[in-house]
Amino acid sequence: MSVMDAPVSNRSAAAPRRTELAAFLKARRARVSPEDVGMAPGLRRRTPGLRREEVAQLAGVGVTWYTWLEQGRPINASEQVLRAIARTLKLDSAEAGHLFTLAGLQPTVPAADSCMLTPEIQVILDALSPLPAAIANSRYDVLRWNAAYEALFPGATLTDQGRRNTMWCTATVPECCNAFVNRAEELPRMVAVLRSGYGQHVGEPYWEDFIRDLIGASPEFARLWAQQDVATHSIRHKVFRHAAVGEVRMSATNLTAMGMPEGRLVVYTPEDEESRLRIEWLMANPGLPVVNHTH
Incomplete structure:
Protein backbone atom coordinates (compact mmCIF):
# COMPACT_ATOMS: atom_id res chain seq x y z
CA MET A 1 0.00 0.00 0.00
CA ALA A 103 11.21 9.50 6.09
CA GLY A 104 9.64 6.72 8.16
CA LEU A 105 12.33 4.11 7.56
CA GLN A 106 13.29 3.75 11.21
CA PRO A 107 10.92 2.38 13.86
CA THR A 108 9.66 4.85 16.42
CA VAL A 109 11.43 4.25 19.73
CA PRO A 110 9.27 4.63 22.84
CA ALA A 111 10.33 7.43 25.16
CA ALA A 112 11.94 6.74 28.49
CA ASP A 113 9.13 6.72 31.02
CA SER A 114 9.20 7.30 34.73
CA CYS A 115 7.48 3.95 35.32
CA MET A 116 10.66 2.24 34.12
CA LEU A 117 12.70 3.94 36.84
CA THR A 118 12.82 1.24 39.49
CA PRO A 119 14.15 1.87 43.03
CA GLU A 120 17.37 0.13 42.01
CA ILE A 121 18.10 3.02 39.65
CA GLN A 122 18.28 5.46 42.54
CA VAL A 123 20.52 3.08 44.50
CA ILE A 124 22.94 3.00 41.56
CA LEU A 125 22.91 6.79 41.22
CA ASP A 126 23.56 7.24 44.93
CA ALA A 127 26.42 4.71 44.80
CA LEU A 128 28.13 6.80 42.10
CA SER A 129 28.46 9.78 44.45
CA PRO A 130 30.64 11.86 44.74
CA LEU A 131 30.43 11.68 40.96
CA PRO A 132 27.41 13.76 39.86
CA ALA A 133 25.03 11.50 37.93
CA ALA A 134 21.46 11.62 36.60
CA ILE A 135 19.02 9.76 34.38
CA ALA A 136 17.69 11.87 31.51
CA ASN A 137 15.61 11.23 28.40
CA SER A 138 15.99 12.45 24.83
CA ARG A 139 14.10 15.65 25.67
CA TYR A 140 16.70 16.50 28.37
CA ASP A 141 14.18 15.94 31.16
CA VAL A 142 16.04 15.07 34.38
CA LEU A 143 14.21 12.00 35.72
CA ARG A 144 16.42 10.92 38.64
CA TRP A 145 19.65 12.27 40.13
CA ASN A 146 22.03 11.93 43.07
CA ALA A 147 23.11 14.46 45.68
CA ALA A 148 26.32 15.34 43.84
CA TYR A 149 24.35 16.21 40.69
CA GLU A 150 22.00 18.41 42.70
CA ALA A 151 25.00 20.20 44.22
CA LEU A 152 26.52 20.76 40.78
CA PHE A 153 23.40 21.70 38.82
CA PRO A 154 20.58 22.63 41.24
CA GLY A 155 18.74 24.63 38.60
CA ALA A 156 17.82 21.38 36.84
CA THR A 157 16.42 19.73 39.97
CA LEU A 158 15.10 22.45 42.31
CA THR A 159 12.85 24.22 39.84
CA ASP A 160 9.80 26.33 40.60
CA GLN A 161 8.67 26.25 36.96
CA GLY A 162 7.79 22.56 36.80
CA ARG A 163 10.62 21.93 34.32
CA ARG A 164 13.40 19.69 35.54
CA ASN A 165 15.14 19.97 32.21
CA THR A 166 18.76 20.83 31.42
CA MET A 167 17.95 22.23 27.97
CA TRP A 168 15.42 24.62 29.47
CA CYS A 169 17.93 25.79 32.10
CA THR A 170 20.74 26.18 29.60
CA ALA A 171 18.69 28.04 26.99
CA THR A 172 16.49 30.30 29.11
CA VAL A 173 18.44 31.25 32.25
CA PRO A 174 20.21 34.65 31.79
CA GLU A 175 23.94 34.52 31.14
CA CYS A 176 24.78 36.08 34.52
CA CYS A 177 22.87 33.34 36.36
CA ASN A 178 23.52 30.40 34.08
CA ALA A 179 25.28 27.36 35.52
CA PHE A 180 27.31 26.84 32.35
CA VAL A 181 30.45 28.87 31.79
CA ASN A 182 30.96 27.39 28.30
CA ARG A 183 27.28 27.70 27.42
CA ALA A 184 27.96 29.33 24.03
CA GLU A 185 29.97 26.28 23.02
CA GLU A 186 27.63 23.65 24.46
CA LEU A 187 24.17 24.99 23.64
CA PRO A 188 24.43 24.53 19.83
CA ARG A 189 25.50 20.92 20.38
CA MET A 190 22.67 20.30 22.84
CA VAL A 191 20.11 21.73 20.42
CA ALA A 192 21.46 19.49 17.65
CA VAL A 193 21.14 16.42 19.91
CA LEU A 194 17.61 17.50 20.85
CA ARG A 195 16.73 17.82 17.16
CA SER A 196 17.92 14.26 16.59
CA GLY A 197 15.67 13.01 19.40
CA TYR A 198 12.77 15.11 18.11
CA GLY A 199 12.89 13.21 14.84
CA GLN A 200 11.42 10.23 16.68
CA HIS A 201 8.54 12.28 18.08
CA VAL A 202 7.48 14.80 15.43
CA GLY A 203 3.84 15.69 15.93
CA GLU A 204 3.59 14.38 19.51
CA PRO A 205 1.86 17.09 21.61
CA TYR A 206 4.22 16.98 24.60
CA TRP A 207 7.26 17.38 22.35
CA GLU A 208 5.65 20.03 20.16
CA ASP A 209 4.57 22.06 23.20
CA PHE A 210 8.07 21.84 24.68
CA ILE A 211 9.76 23.01 21.47
CA ARG A 212 7.21 25.82 21.01
CA ASP A 213 7.74 27.02 24.59
CA LEU A 214 11.52 26.97 24.19
CA ILE A 215 11.34 28.94 20.94
CA GLY A 216 9.16 31.52 22.68
CA ALA A 217 11.38 31.73 25.77
CA SER A 218 14.78 31.83 24.07
CA PRO A 219 15.56 33.68 20.82
CA GLU A 220 18.95 31.95 20.82
CA PHE A 221 17.32 28.53 20.95
CA ALA A 222 14.92 29.59 18.17
CA ARG A 223 17.88 30.58 15.97
CA LEU A 224 19.76 27.34 16.63
CA TRP A 225 16.63 25.21 16.15
CA ALA A 226 16.00 26.78 12.75
CA GLN A 227 19.44 25.66 11.56
CA GLN A 228 18.23 22.02 11.46
CA ASP A 229 21.54 20.68 12.83
CA VAL A 230 21.48 17.17 14.31
CA ALA A 231 24.07 15.32 16.40
CA THR A 232 24.46 12.39 18.77
CA HIS A 233 25.70 12.31 22.34
CA SER A 234 29.43 12.27 22.97
CA ILE A 235 31.81 12.92 25.87
CA ARG A 236 31.65 16.65 26.48
CA HIS A 237 33.75 19.19 28.39
CA LYS A 238 31.49 21.26 30.63
CA VAL A 239 32.47 24.07 32.95
CA PHE A 240 30.01 24.94 35.73
CA ARG A 241 30.02 27.98 38.01
CA HIS A 242 28.84 28.25 41.60
CA ALA A 243 28.99 31.39 43.71
CA ALA A 244 30.34 29.42 46.69
CA VAL A 245 33.29 27.72 44.99
CA GLY A 246 33.82 29.25 41.54
CA GLU A 247 34.35 27.14 38.43
CA VAL A 248 34.02 23.36 38.36
CA ARG A 249 35.45 21.62 35.27
CA MET A 250 33.83 18.31 34.36
CA SER A 251 33.66 15.70 31.60
CA ALA A 252 30.11 14.51 30.85
CA THR A 253 29.74 10.89 29.69
CA ASN A 254 26.39 9.56 28.42
CA LEU A 255 25.69 5.85 28.88
CA THR A 256 22.70 3.87 27.63
CA ALA A 257 20.23 3.07 30.40
CA MET A 258 19.04 -0.54 30.21
CA GLY A 259 15.29 -0.96 29.93
CA MET A 260 14.81 2.64 28.77
CA PRO A 261 15.26 2.89 24.98
CA GLU A 262 15.68 6.67 25.09
CA GLY A 263 17.02 6.94 28.62
CA ARG A 264 20.64 7.76 29.32
CA LEU A 265 22.81 7.77 32.39
CA VAL A 266 24.85 10.97 32.50
CA VAL A 267 27.94 10.83 34.71
CA TYR A 268 30.20 13.83 35.36
CA THR A 269 33.85 13.23 36.24
CA PRO A 270 36.11 16.03 37.54
CA GLU A 271 38.84 17.07 35.14
CA ASP A 272 41.23 18.14 37.90
CA GLU A 273 41.77 17.79 41.63
CA GLU A 274 40.49 21.28 42.35
CA SER A 275 37.14 20.49 40.72
CA ARG A 276 36.87 17.24 42.67
CA LEU A 277 37.44 19.04 45.96
CA ARG A 278 34.90 21.73 45.07
CA ILE A 279 32.20 19.13 44.36
CA GLU A 280 32.89 17.47 47.71
CA TRP A 281 32.72 20.85 49.49
CA LEU A 282 29.36 21.66 47.85
CA MET A 283 28.01 18.28 48.95
CA ALA A 284 29.11 18.98 52.52
CA ASN A 285 27.45 22.40 52.42
CA PRO A 286 24.12 21.86 50.61
CA GLY A 287 21.58 24.53 49.80
CA LEU A 288 23.96 27.39 49.04
CA PRO A 289 22.79 29.75 46.26
CA VAL A 290 24.38 29.26 42.86
CA VAL A 291 24.54 33.01 42.17
CA ASN A 292 25.30 35.93 44.48
CA HIS A 293 22.64 38.31 43.21
CA THR A 294 18.91 38.52 42.43
CA HIS A 295 16.93 40.12 39.62
Whole structure:
Protein backbone atom coordinates (compact mmCIF):
# COMPACT_ATOMS: atom_id res chain seq x y z
CA MET A 1 0.00 0.00 0.00
CA SER A 2 1.41 3.40 -0.94
CA VAL A 3 1.31 6.46 1.25
CA MET A 4 -1.47 7.87 -0.93
CA ASP A 5 -3.55 4.74 -0.28
CA ALA A 6 -3.07 4.85 3.50
CA PRO A 7 -6.02 5.62 5.78
CA VAL A 8 -6.76 9.30 6.31
CA SER A 9 -5.82 9.08 10.01
CA ASN A 10 -2.37 7.68 9.16
CA ARG A 11 -1.78 10.32 6.52
CA SER A 12 -2.69 13.16 8.87
CA ALA A 13 -0.41 11.74 11.57
CA ALA A 14 2.49 11.65 9.09
CA ALA A 15 2.01 15.27 7.97
CA PRO A 16 4.14 16.90 10.72
CA ARG A 17 6.95 14.43 10.01
CA ARG A 18 6.88 15.26 6.31
CA THR A 19 6.98 18.98 7.14
CA GLU A 20 10.02 18.42 9.33
CA LEU A 21 11.65 16.32 6.60
CA ALA A 22 11.09 19.11 4.06
CA ALA A 23 12.65 21.73 6.34
CA PHE A 24 15.62 19.47 7.10
CA LEU A 25 16.34 18.77 3.43
CA LYS A 26 16.16 22.46 2.54
CA ALA A 27 18.54 23.40 5.34
CA ARG A 28 21.05 20.69 4.43
CA ARG A 29 20.89 21.54 0.71
CA ALA A 30 21.66 25.18 1.47
CA ARG A 31 24.79 24.09 3.33
CA VAL A 32 26.41 22.30 0.35
CA SER A 33 28.05 24.42 -2.32
CA PRO A 34 28.51 23.31 -5.95
CA GLU A 35 32.26 23.27 -5.33
CA ASP A 36 31.75 20.80 -2.49
CA VAL A 37 30.43 18.22 -4.96
CA GLY A 38 32.77 18.99 -7.84
CA MET A 39 30.42 21.23 -9.82
CA ALA A 40 31.09 24.63 -11.33
CA PRO A 41 29.62 27.43 -9.20
CA GLY A 42 27.55 28.85 -12.06
CA LEU A 43 26.16 32.34 -12.37
CA ARG A 44 23.31 34.28 -10.80
CA ARG A 45 22.62 32.01 -7.85
CA ARG A 46 19.95 33.67 -5.76
CA THR A 47 20.17 31.24 -2.84
CA PRO A 48 23.12 29.52 -1.13
CA GLY A 49 23.89 25.87 -1.70
CA LEU A 50 22.78 23.42 -4.34
CA ARG A 51 19.65 23.73 -6.44
CA ARG A 52 17.00 21.04 -6.23
CA GLU A 53 17.75 19.84 -9.75
CA GLU A 54 21.43 19.51 -8.86
CA VAL A 55 20.64 17.34 -5.84
CA ALA A 56 18.36 15.20 -7.98
CA GLN A 57 21.01 14.80 -10.67
CA LEU A 58 23.77 13.88 -8.22
CA ALA A 59 21.53 11.44 -6.31
CA GLY A 60 20.22 9.83 -9.50
CA VAL A 61 16.55 10.63 -8.92
CA GLY A 62 13.96 12.58 -10.87
CA VAL A 63 13.77 16.32 -10.36
CA THR A 64 10.01 16.22 -9.88
CA TRP A 65 10.26 13.38 -7.35
CA TYR A 66 12.94 15.15 -5.31
CA THR A 67 10.99 18.43 -5.44
CA TRP A 68 7.93 16.64 -4.07
CA LEU A 69 10.06 15.07 -1.31
CA GLU A 70 11.42 18.46 -0.31
CA GLN A 71 7.94 19.96 -0.41
CA GLY A 72 6.75 17.40 2.11
CA ARG A 73 4.39 15.62 -0.22
CA PRO A 74 3.22 12.09 0.75
CA ILE A 75 5.54 10.01 -1.41
CA ASN A 76 7.56 6.87 -0.71
CA ALA A 77 11.37 6.90 -0.48
CA SER A 78 13.46 3.73 -0.54
CA GLU A 79 16.52 3.13 1.61
CA GLN A 80 18.74 3.13 -1.49
CA VAL A 81 17.44 6.51 -2.65
CA LEU A 82 17.74 8.08 0.80
CA ARG A 83 21.32 6.87 1.08
CA ALA A 84 22.08 8.52 -2.27
CA ILE A 85 20.53 11.78 -1.07
CA ALA A 86 22.48 11.56 2.19
CA ARG A 87 25.74 11.15 0.27
CA THR A 88 24.89 14.05 -2.04
CA LEU A 89 24.10 16.35 0.88
CA LYS A 90 27.21 15.14 2.73
CA LEU A 91 25.26 14.11 5.83
CA ASP A 92 27.17 12.64 8.74
CA SER A 93 25.90 9.52 10.52
CA ALA A 94 23.67 11.45 12.93
CA GLU A 95 22.16 13.50 10.12
CA ALA A 96 21.63 10.44 7.91
CA GLY A 97 19.89 8.67 10.77
CA HIS A 98 17.67 11.72 11.26
CA LEU A 99 16.82 11.71 7.55
CA PHE A 100 15.81 8.04 7.67
CA THR A 101 13.70 8.58 10.77
CA LEU A 102 11.81 11.50 9.27
CA ALA A 103 11.21 9.50 6.09
CA GLY A 104 9.64 6.72 8.16
CA LEU A 105 12.33 4.11 7.56
CA GLN A 106 13.29 3.75 11.21
CA PRO A 107 10.92 2.38 13.86
CA THR A 108 9.66 4.85 16.42
CA VAL A 109 11.43 4.25 19.73
CA PRO A 110 9.27 4.63 22.84
CA ALA A 111 10.33 7.43 25.16
CA ALA A 112 11.94 6.74 28.49
CA ASP A 113 9.13 6.72 31.02
CA SER A 114 9.20 7.30 34.73
CA CYS A 115 7.48 3.95 35.32
CA MET A 116 10.66 2.24 34.12
CA LEU A 117 12.70 3.94 36.84
CA THR A 118 12.82 1.24 39.49
CA PRO A 119 14.15 1.87 43.03
CA GLU A 120 17.37 0.13 42.01
CA ILE A 121 18.10 3.02 39.65
CA GLN A 122 18.28 5.46 42.54
CA VAL A 123 20.52 3.08 44.50
CA ILE A 124 22.94 3.00 41.56
CA LEU A 125 22.91 6.79 41.22
CA ASP A 126 23.56 7.24 44.93
CA ALA A 127 26.42 4.71 44.80
CA LEU A 128 28.13 6.80 42.10
CA SER A 129 28.46 9.78 44.45
CA PRO A 130 30.64 11.86 44.74
CA LEU A 131 30.43 11.68 40.96
CA PRO A 132 27.41 13.76 39.86
CA ALA A 133 25.03 11.50 37.93
CA ALA A 134 21.46 11.62 36.60
CA ILE A 135 19.02 9.76 34.38
CA ALA A 136 17.69 11.87 31.51
CA ASN A 137 15.61 11.23 28.40
CA SER A 138 15.99 12.45 24.83
CA ARG A 139 14.10 15.65 25.67
CA TYR A 140 16.70 16.50 28.37
CA ASP A 141 14.18 15.94 31.16
CA VAL A 142 16.04 15.07 34.38
CA LEU A 143 14.21 12.00 35.72
CA ARG A 144 16.42 10.92 38.64
CA TRP A 145 19.65 12.27 40.13
CA ASN A 146 22.03 11.93 43.07
CA ALA A 147 23.11 14.46 45.68
CA ALA A 148 26.32 15.34 43.84
CA TYR A 149 24.35 16.21 40.69
CA GLU A 150 22.00 18.41 42.70
CA ALA A 151 25.00 20.20 44.22
CA LEU A 152 26.52 20.76 40.78
CA PHE A 153 23.40 21.70 38.82
CA PRO A 154 20.58 22.63 41.24
CA GLY A 155 18.74 24.63 38.60
CA ALA A 156 17.82 21.38 36.84
CA THR A 157 16.42 19.73 39.97
CA LEU A 158 15.10 22.45 42.31
CA THR A 159 12.85 24.22 39.84
CA ASP A 160 9.80 26.33 40.60
CA GLN A 161 8.67 26.25 36.96
CA GLY A 162 7.79 22.56 36.80
CA ARG A 163 10.62 21.93 34.32
CA ARG A 164 13.40 19.69 35.54
CA ASN A 165 15.14 19.97 32.21
CA THR A 166 18.76 20.83 31.42
CA MET A 167 17.95 22.23 27.97
CA TRP A 168 15.42 24.62 29.47
CA CYS A 169 17.93 25.79 32.10
CA THR A 170 20.74 26.18 29.60
CA ALA A 171 18.69 28.04 26.99
CA THR A 172 16.49 30.30 29.11
CA VAL A 173 18.44 31.25 32.25
CA PRO A 174 20.21 34.65 31.79
CA GLU A 175 23.94 34.52 31.14
CA CYS A 176 24.78 36.08 34.52
CA CYS A 177 22.87 33.34 36.36
CA ASN A 178 23.52 30.40 34.08
CA ALA A 179 25.28 27.36 35.52
CA PHE A 180 27.31 26.84 32.35
CA VAL A 181 30.45 28.87 31.79
CA ASN A 182 30.96 27.39 28.30
CA ARG A 183 27.28 27.70 27.42
CA ALA A 184 27.96 29.33 24.03
CA GLU A 185 29.97 26.28 23.02
CA GLU A 186 27.63 23.65 24.46
CA LEU A 187 24.17 24.99 23.64
CA PRO A 188 24.43 24.53 19.83
CA ARG A 189 25.50 20.92 20.38
CA MET A 190 22.67 20.30 22.84
CA VAL A 191 20.11 21.73 20.42
CA ALA A 192 21.46 19.49 17.65
CA VAL A 193 21.14 16.42 19.91
CA LEU A 194 17.61 17.50 20.85
CA ARG A 195 16.73 17.82 17.16
CA SER A 196 17.92 14.26 16.59
CA GLY A 197 15.67 13.01 19.40
CA TYR A 198 12.77 15.11 18.11
CA GLY A 199 12.89 13.21 14.84
CA GLN A 200 11.42 10.23 16.68
CA HIS A 201 8.54 12.28 18.08
CA VAL A 202 7.48 14.80 15.43
CA GLY A 203 3.84 15.69 15.93
CA GLU A 204 3.59 14.38 19.51
CA PRO A 205 1.86 17.09 21.61
CA TYR A 206 4.22 16.98 24.60
CA TRP A 207 7.26 17.38 22.35
CA GLU A 208 5.65 20.03 20.16
CA ASP A 209 4.57 22.06 23.20
CA PHE A 210 8.07 21.84 24.68
CA ILE A 211 9.76 23.01 21.47
CA ARG A 212 7.21 25.82 21.01
CA ASP A 213 7.74 27.02 24.59
CA LEU A 214 11.52 26.97 24.19
CA ILE A 215 11.34 28.94 20.94
CA GLY A 216 9.16 31.52 22.68
CA ALA A 217 11.38 31.73 25.77
CA SER A 218 14.78 31.83 24.07
CA PRO A 219 15.56 33.68 20.82
CA GLU A 220 18.95 31.95 20.82
CA PHE A 221 17.32 28.53 20.95
CA ALA A 222 14.92 29.59 18.17
CA ARG A 223 17.88 30.58 15.97
CA LEU A 224 19.76 27.34 16.63
CA TRP A 225 16.63 25.21 16.15
CA ALA A 226 16.00 26.78 12.75
CA GLN A 227 19.44 25.66 11.56
CA GLN A 228 18.23 22.02 11.46
CA ASP A 229 21.54 20.68 12.83
CA VAL A 230 21.48 17.17 14.31
CA ALA A 231 24.07 15.32 16.40
CA THR A 232 24.46 12.39 18.77
CA HIS A 233 25.70 12.31 22.34
CA SER A 234 29.43 12.27 22.97
CA ILE A 235 31.81 12.92 25.87
CA ARG A 236 31.65 16.65 26.48
CA HIS A 237 33.75 19.19 28.39
CA LYS A 238 31.49 21.26 30.63
CA VAL A 239 32.47 24.07 32.95
CA PHE A 240 30.01 24.94 35.73
CA ARG A 241 30.02 27.98 38.01
CA HIS A 242 28.84 28.25 41.60
CA ALA A 243 28.99 31.39 43.71
CA ALA A 244 30.34 29.42 46.69
CA VAL A 245 33.29 27.72 44.99
CA GLY A 246 33.82 29.25 41.54
CA GLU A 247 34.35 27.14 38.43
CA VAL A 248 34.02 23.36 38.36
CA ARG A 249 35.45 21.62 35.27
CA MET A 250 33.83 18.31 34.36
CA SER A 251 33.66 15.70 31.60
CA ALA A 252 30.11 14.51 30.85
CA THR A 253 29.74 10.89 29.69
CA ASN A 254 26.39 9.56 28.42
CA LEU A 255 25.69 5.85 28.88
CA THR A 256 22.70 3.87 27.63
CA ALA A 257 20.23 3.07 30.40
CA MET A 258 19.04 -0.54 30.21
CA GLY A 259 15.29 -0.96 29.93
CA MET A 260 14.81 2.64 28.77
CA PRO A 261 15.26 2.89 24.98
CA GLU A 262 15.68 6.67 25.09
CA GLY A 263 17.02 6.94 28.62
CA ARG A 264 20.64 7.76 29.32
CA LEU A 265 22.81 7.77 32.39
CA VAL A 266 24.85 10.97 32.50
CA VAL A 267 27.94 10.83 34.71
CA TYR A 268 30.20 13.83 35.36
CA THR A 269 33.85 13.23 36.24
CA PRO A 270 36.11 16.03 37.54
CA GLU A 271 38.84 17.07 35.14
CA ASP A 272 41.23 18.14 37.90
CA GLU A 273 41.77 17.79 41.63
CA GLU A 274 40.49 21.28 42.35
CA SER A 275 37.14 20.49 40.72
CA ARG A 276 36.87 17.24 42.67
CA LEU A 277 37.44 19.04 45.96
CA ARG A 278 34.90 21.73 45.07
CA ILE A 279 32.20 19.13 44.36
CA GLU A 280 32.89 17.47 47.71
CA TRP A 281 32.72 20.85 49.49
CA LEU A 282 29.36 21.66 47.85
CA MET A 283 28.01 18.28 48.95
CA ALA A 284 29.11 18.98 52.52
CA ASN A 285 27.45 22.40 52.42
CA PRO A 286 24.12 21.86 50.61
CA GLY A 287 21.58 24.53 49.80
CA LEU A 288 23.96 27.39 49.04
CA PRO A 289 22.79 29.75 46.26
CA VAL A 290 24.38 29.26 42.86
CA VAL A 291 24.54 33.01 42.17
CA ASN A 292 25.30 35.93 44.48
CA HIS A 293 22.64 38.31 43.21
CA THR A 294 18.91 38.52 42.43
CA HIS A 295 16.93 40.12 39.62
